[in-house]
Amino acid sequence: MISNQETLNLSPFMAIYDIVVPKDNQLRQINDLVDFTFVYEELKNKYCLDNGRNAVSPIRMFKYLLLKAIFELSDIDVVERSKYDMSFKYFLDMAPEDSVIDPSSLTKFRRLRLQDVGLLDLLIQKTVEIALDKKIITSKTIIVDATHTKSRYNPKAPIEFLMEKSKNVRKSVYKIDESMKEKFPAKTTSNEVKDELAYCEKIILTIEKEAHLVNIPAVREKLNILKEVVEDYTEQLDYSADPDARVGHKTEDSSFFGYKTHIAMNDERIITAAIVTTGEQSDGKYLQELIEKSQATGMEIETVLGDTAYSEKNNIHYAKEKKLQLVSKLNPQITQGGRAKEDEFEFNKDAGMYVCKAGLMAIRKARQGKKNVGKNQRDIYYFDIKKCQACPFREGCYKDGAKSKTYSVTIKSTEHKDQEAFQNSDEFKEKAKSRYKIEAKNSELKHRHGYDVATSAGLFGMQLQGAMAIFAVNLKRIRTLMKESE
Template sequence: MIQKQQTLVLSPYAALYDIVVPKDNMLRQINELVDFSFIYEELKDKYCLDNGRNAIDPICMFKYLLLKAIFELSDVDLVERSKYDLSFKYFLGMAPEDSVINTSSLTKFRKLRLKDMNLLDMLIQKSVSIAVDQGILKSTSIIVDATHTKARYNQKSPQEILQDRARKLRKTVYAMNESIKVKMPTKNTTNVLEDEIEYCQRLISFIEEESGVAQVPKILEPLNLLKETVEDDVEAIRLATDPDARVGHKSVDSSFFGYKTHLAMTEERIITAAVITTGEKNDGKQLQTLIEKSKSAGMNVKTVIGDTAYSEKDNIAYTKKNEIDLVAKLNPKVTQGSRKKEDEFLFNKDAGMYVCPAGHMAIRKAREGKKSIGKNQKNKYYFDVEICKRCALREGCYKQGANSKSYCVTIKSEEHSEQMAFQETEFFKEKSKERYKIEAKNSELKHGHGYDVATSSGLIGMQLQGAMTIFAVNLKRILKLQD
């Protein structure tokens, strides 16, 4: 049996919870808000029900991971805090005197029980259904955006990672007792990874056995982080690779190495859909998936609010077909017309032709591209190449030896023309003001829940991190809206 009674075991100390975990405690509120029994149904195929030792209750294991996402703790520090923090024990369904799990159990649970699960969509749908049941989610608009997460590895060399964490540990120890500096193990001075690992192991041993400060809470976090890096991640650091991470661009001159999380969020700031991809993926290409996932989660989507990245032609056609207002500005190249040297080549409306800087008019025009397929069509204007060959202004305009000289002008499609008109409406302008909300949500994910850097290697690990983090922030938001 993996399912266990989710009420507290009878304990002479159970009354402590009513004293130290008040009704407005966030973890008590989450326990009352969420029926976690859905975890049993999702995980029943991952357990052997008629053989072997009794497993740790999967709800308890799931809650450990949720605590990790809410409080941004390492596995070691999460288990350590669970020993003495009664709000944690109450949330986990334990009696005050119960023993906590072994840290390795969390790793096994992630790898063996949660592998191959569509945890991301499941948890988002669960939190959205809670919001609907609570009467909180009333919006018919979703705001879309993408946030980036740096890969755990490859940002620094393996040796740099170890050096950085060892440095932080030493700095914390010196702040407690500067005189201990002379007793510290001699730093590694070579560029050999094995030597750096050996030095870190000596540093850990010294602090644990000789420093006298190893049990100070302020020392424990950097100490545990270095130990976890050396003991658990040596193989990963030795490889120093994340096979799924890719380079993405935040701007023309700013890039990152890692992943993107494409989000859809309601005006009440409840996340209704997420797609986690490698870093190079285009934001706009995820829009239709985000809309469909939001609908599957229970949203009635009537309006989508986003930036210019989401206003590509296919998205305009898709939202129009599904009777959804797309509040996303067109790229200025579309609204202003896409053509080179627009100040030099001028249009003669009487002749319906373009005139070059030297004053020569095009002799014919032709249309390129098929209507409603791929990119917009273009009008191509051809000039008399014999005149171009002799023109005084041919330098930089006519390529020597070319058999033709032409000038192209993109034609606005019907979709773009309608979107341009929609951009000028008061509805569009008012709805555009809601977009800032998702930027604040991205900041909350990164700075409040450690979503700026991946906690493991690979896309699967990133999806697990995203699932738990988004579930946590959605629950916190629901509790806030209930106040």
């Protein structure tokens, strides 16, 4: 139960924080900036209020997850650091002498308390409310883009993935103590997952016996990752890939296995909306939802900036209907309109190819017809016939015995005259210069907050990771803007 959660801390050592956690410490400033009681109000119905043992405050558990996102730490490492880092203890509303939680509590908190909460929208809403209250949002422009996150579980055979993680641990150990080569067990040669798991468990036990190694952060972090992976595989030996992750395409020749986060950000570089999807989803279809989610936070919007993925016919019509300026360059492959099976074939702007509903990308394209001869030109996209023959969606799409599978698109050069005229204007070109801001934000999420790789399996885990990472970067940005306005 969570009764009596808001009692005052009467520890005689609380004054230590005034000495060791300065006023410019980012965690102290976040604590001063955000009233975290909204977490308690949102989650209290997930607990029993009058029966059972007192639970750890949901606010403290939430703050642990936020610390993980800010400092890119594992469950074990964030709890370990909260034992001795006074800024962590202060942020967590702990007395200096308080004991910490068990790391396994964080897993239970995520699974039992945060399901069905809509945490991503909730946290973005909270940060935009803070920014509007502080009067640091003045623009009426949002910039949209999508960033990809690789699955934690690559589409490799289980044994290959285990071998990779154990290798990372051994390399980190050898940098400190090469003599450990003699203590490690012999590598397995059976090519069996169970044998590789047993080998990894022996590696873990061997390192844990070496106090001079296990306490070194570089080794401990790799070791903790290996332990989590071994635990996952022990529970489900045939688990070789994230069940919700999908293959998406970055370019015609490169792909990734994982997820996409579709993001809207205002000119002040505060994220105003986000939608987490599987990796194969196209960017353009989420524009309208990003706009509406941004408006729901209280943002006024007049202009929307995006790359060519967002200049689909439906988006242009939506922008005109809502009286919004859509600063997105036309792409003839996207904006033609009137194509057959429009709902089944999505254009991937990075690869310049169409993807069918089974997630298969065209392998080449050719243009048919000549310009200005009375007939519209067509782009013909060719798919791998062998994959089409085995596709579960082949009925109604692939004709048995056919020697090729193509998808054709008519290019209508006069379909979007108004948008074409706008994109050639000086106003369009000037506004389009701000698009770089969202690319920098995507880079910050990936390189400073670990958003390049998913920390857990499944779409819910990715949504939770996105919620905490975006909440963290928005709070940091608000602090920066407040300093600049002083």
